[in-house]
Amino acid sequence: MQGISLRPHQVEAVDSIIEGLALPLDGTVPASGRRGQVHMSTGSGKTITAAVAALRMVPRGVVGVLVPTLDLLTQTVEAWRAVGHSAPAVAVCSLGADPLLEALNVRCTTNPTQLALWAGAQDGPLLVFATYASLSPQGLDDDQGDEETGAAPGALERALRGSYGQTMRPFDLLVVDEAHRTSGDLGKAWAAVHDQGRVPAVRRLYMTATPRLWEASPGSAGADETGGHLVASMDDETLYGPVLFEFGLMESVERGVLARFEIDVLEIRDPQSPGPDASVEERRGRRLAALQEALLKHADTTGVRSFMTFHSRTLDAMSFARALPETAAELHATDPVTYPGRVGAEWLSGEHPAAHRRMVLGRFADGIDADGWVTDLGVLSSCRVLGEGVDIRGKRGVGAVVFADTRSSPVDIVQVIGRGLRQNPGEGKVSRIVVPVFLEPGEDPSDMMASPSYRPLVAVLQGLRAHDERVIERMTLGTTTARGKATSVVALDPVREEGDDGNGQEHDADEDQEQQTDTAPAGTEDSTEDDAAGIGAGHESGTEDDAAEEEHPGSGVPLLRFSLPRDPGTIALFLRTRILHPDSEIWLTGYNALRHWVAEHRSAEVPLDEVVELGEERITYALGAWVSEQRRAFRLGTLKAWRADLLNELGMVWSVADAGFWKNLTAARAYHAVHGSLAAPKDAVVEGVAVGQWLANLRKAGGLGKDEVRAAERRAALEAIDPEWHPGWSMEWQRHYATARALLAEEGGLTEVLPGVLVHGCDVGTWVLRQRDSATWEALLPEQRERLEALGLTPLPAVPAKKTTAGGAGAFERGVLALEQYRARTGTVTVPRAHIETVTIDGQEHGVKLGVFLTNSKTRRAKLAADKLAVLAALGLDWAA
CATH class of the missing domain: 3.40.50.300 (P-loop containing nucleotide triphosphate hydrolases)
Incomplete structure (x- = not known):
């Protein structure tokens, strides 16, 4: 070779x-x-x-x-x-x-x-x-x-x-x-x-x-017989x-084969924007003029010395190139520090002979104008003619490419971007992809998520993603926090051929047919060009140290910069909703309105008849109806998953009836923050919410609701606060246990607590002593004993009791035996007052008036011994705890 x-x-x-x-x-x-x-x-x-x-x-x-x-x-x-x-x-x-x-x-x-x-x-x-x-x-x-x-x-x-x-x-x-x-x-x-x-x-x-x-x-041309x-x-x-x-593209950038690139979003406000009655041509003319001034200023900001501008019409490319030197001269005369002095601008189309195109490309690549002078800034405008594979190399090369018009085809977008990514081995070039965004009068850039003005940026980013899906996912955001000063933030969670007519151009015989059939989805089709990378002296591929192709961590990460101040979260949301999961601007308008509502009201609850005003023009928008429609779609299962995720992040209330639960849950969380447990007494009130009674109702059969999915969601929310919000024993016992746990933890392993020590109204000392009583301890469930042992509590030695004959069992013992039998059979300790439970002791049946026994015991609980109260509490009687 x-x-x-x-x-x-x-x-x-x-x-x-x-x-x-x-x-x-x-x-x-x-x-x-x-x-x-x-x-x-x-x-x-x-x-x-x-x-x-x-x-x-x-x-x-x-x-x-x-x-x-x-x-x-x-x-x-x-x-x-x-x-x-x-x-x-x-x-x-x-x-x-x-x-x-x-x-x-x-x-x-x-x-x-x-x-x-x-x-x-x-x-x-x-x-x-x-x-x-x-x-x-x-x-x-x-x-x-x-x-x-x-x-x-x-x-x-x-x-x-x-x-x-x-x-x-x-x-x-x-x-x-x-x-x-x-x-x-x-x-x-x-x-x-x-x-x-x-x-x-x-x-x-x-x-x-x-x-x-x-x-x-x-049903299209070329269909077979079937x-x-x-x-x-x-x-x-x-x-x-x-x-x-x-x-792929990202691998090429990471290994230094292609230049690193930055996407510069040039947000332009035209001070002389034409009115609504202006013709299409007048608007295009004003935009081209505004773009010229913005690009000249951008060249000063970034140091770029060569731009290639790509237009959708050949006439626009010619007009842009012909008017630019005059515009630059006028601006330079007013501000020679900011605007370049000598600006060379040329244009190309498919009607130019091939030899002329090569000559113009050579001048542009070397930074020379048509008169042979070295320029401060060179601009080359074109429309489609610079298609696949055109390699532009010279002393200056291509510093930036500019999308002067919106492009919808990923094919065209990748072609344009490819013009600026080529570099010589070891050059370390940083290429710029400039995307002008023309803001409407009074438009707020922070509403970019739903703004039609940002469609050109959406098209470019989607085109890049079609070329290599990793581009957007790995993109780093650069946002201007102050004019002229950019700050990088964290990364996210992203053709027509010119032919020949005998006058130096080759006509594409299949051009019209290609346009009719080239309708593949944007995310799956793409176009590119290739060149003789490294041709001729000074451009030999691989002649320099191949270490230039080694991967440099972080050096290949694309950067997205905006010319106007922007919140990084707004940019990240824009990429998520317009690029990663593209959504309609109509839906995003409603979502953006809800974002503003939540920011102002700190809640996503919107009344059904609520109407808000959008933008500087104060356009009315039925936000309440929009939110209601999202709830309906959610119930029907037709709401897209990423839309649901976005709404959930705003705290969307999917069911109005369910809103009360989440409101009360906030109060329950506040109670837990103080007491370390959700075992609240029924009379507990927090932030005006009767949280104790609310929790008691939830613990009842069916208290979480009949809908199994909703009930599971509510149960999970409660368990996230307190896994033992609904234990298998009395709330009184759980409340004292949680209080004792917190106290003993604060005391650093101390297990002796004197009776009379009150915490949150609980006599922790008396309760601990009662639990350690041997009879009480034996009556506890294994799970309860495990929790006490984890606190370092063990049962006290049993006091020898006087033996009694089987037939000599007292009334209390017979009542306890009857209650145990009743609970084992029915699963509850709620006994009708007139109920009589028959128990057998030593082969002899006894009829125990269980309902009367429980009523009397509750009435006389203040006189009952601690061990008897403990036995009753262990059986699930809250009043005995």
């Missing part, structure tokens, strides 16, 4: 290609040939990679290279020659006697007979470079129309078939660059590249930065083969 050294990722790619496209040992070629894909980010050197792989795989074979544009064709020829491909070469395009191709010893033709003659006249190595237009019949002698089925052959296909006795040799390797262009409708002319019968090749190598994935849509729409999707390995190598 002539001075070209591969970088580590290119070495890996070449090895993967050679291995993936290798033929069997017996040399048998599969019926459809060998096929494979390589996915490498824009500007990471796909062209060089393919050229080296071809040189190693088929050094003496016929190699074809298909590209979408004339500019990319000439650039690809340069790259392949630089790698070491010295074989005879033919270009199937309309460039004719192009001086660059002539200097590279490449002949041009669009005549299939001439092509077959040149390509079939001799054995040995041969290079055939062609644009995709060579697959369509336009421009040929017979001038056949391009049928929807794509059956009409193009120049390349006709040469392979044979023309006037001359037949072109089939390809040993066909490299399909920017292969995403061949996806979509299988009926379009460019899809012929997949057909082994029409374009025979031993091996096919499809190169792209990001693949396009398609689904068939019925009504299904035939499409070429890059996940179809029968057409494209397996993916042999991948090298």
Whole structure:
């Protein structure tokens, strides 16, 4: 190779290609040939990679290279020659006697007979470079129309078939660059590249930065007899083969192959904004003028010396470039410190001859204007002409790209961004992606989440995410806290071809058809370009220390900056609602109104008839009705999960009837903060809430509600405060236990508490002594004893009791035995007063008036001995605790 050294990722790619496209040992070629894909980010050197792989795989074979544009064709020829491909070469395009191709010893033709003659006249190595237009019949002698089925052959296909006795040799390797262009409708002319019968090749190598994935849509052109729409999707390995190598955008940035980049959101307020009656052209003109001034000031702020502006109309690109020097001169005269003095501005379109485009690009890359003067700032404006693969390198290069108009296609967005990410090995460049946002009069930037003004930023970020999903997820936010001073905050929780008309431009024969069929979802399609990364002196890929490609932690993290002060939380919410989980601006308007309501009222409870005013224009908005609609969708299960999450973060009250529970729960939490337990007495009141009675009601059967899901949610909320809010014993015992636990913990292991020590109205000493009584201890549940033992409490030695005969059991003992039997049978200690429980003692039945026994015991509880009270308390009688 002539001075070209591969970088580590290119070495890996070449090895993967050679291995993936290798033929069997017996040399048998599969019926459809060998096929494979390589996915490498824009500007990471796909062209060089393919050229080296071809040189190693088929050094003496016929190699074809298909590209979408004339500019990319000439650039690809340069790259392949630089790698070491010295074989005879033919270009199937309309460039004719192009001086660059002539200097590279490449002949041009669009005549299939001439092509077959040149390509079939001799054995040995041969290079055939062609644009995709060579697959369509336009421009040929017979001038056949391009049928929807794509059956009409193009120049390349006709040469392979044979023309006037001359037949072109089939390809040993066909490299399909920017292969995403061949996806979509299988009926379009460019899809012929997949057909082994029409374009025979031993091996096919499809190169792209990001693949396009398609689904068939019925009833469209190209439908088969069953009504299904035939499409070429890059996940179809029968057409494209397996993916042999991948090298994504973020990995390219992290390894220093592509430049780090920052997204600068240029928020523009036009002081002379046209009124509502202004025409569309007047508004566009005012916006272009405001953008010019903003960009000139941005150049001073950031130090950028070269901008590429991309417009949706060629007329706008021309107007912008022609007016900019005059605007810059006027601003420089008023403020020479801020605004640059010499500003060069040029424009390009597909109507310019290829030689003129190369000349303008060269001047721009070197920072020179049309008169040969070095500029303080260079600007190049265009509309679509600078498509895939155009490599712009020079003394100054591309400092920033500017989206002068909103772009909805991720394809276009990635193309534009790719212009600024290329860098030489070890350069350490930081590229800027400038997204102008034109604010409406009086618009508050903090409402950006629901603002239509930020659609250009949404489109760019979604395009980046389609290119590499990790971009947005790893993005760091930069927000201006004071003018001119940016602060980074934490990371989040993110085509039309120019053809030739004979005047230096190559017309895309499939252009209209491509636009009609290129309708893949934004999140799954993408476009990119590749270049001969490292061509010629000073741009040799990998000639510098390869350590430049080593990963530098944190250096590849994209930064998002806003020109106006912004709360980081607002930006994070914008990314979440408009990029990660894109939502409609209509829904976000309601959500933003609810955010303001919560900030003002500290509650998400909104009356049904509540109406609020939005923005400077004080537009009325039925917020209450919007909130009610969200509740309805939630009940029906139609509310999107991320919407529910966003509303929950605001404290959304999903049920009005449920609101009381959550309000009372706040009071219960306050009680627990003081007492360390939710075992509140029934008369406990906190913050005006009868929390004791409320908790008692919840502990009743069905107290948490009939809805099982809601009941489980409420139970979980209570357990989060106090796991023992509803124990299997009396609240009186639990309340004393929690009080004793807190006291003993404060005393550092002390277990002796004297009777009469009161805490929160509980006589902790007396209660502890009662629990340690042997009879009381034995009557406790195992779980209760475990809790006491954890506090260091143990039972006192039992006092020997006078034995009695079986028949001599006292009234109290018979009552306790009857109560135990009743509770075991019924599960409750609530006994009707007239109830008589029959118990058997030593084989003799006794009728115990249990209801009377309990009434009398409760009445005389003040006179009962402590051990008897403990026995009754252990059986679940709260009044005995």
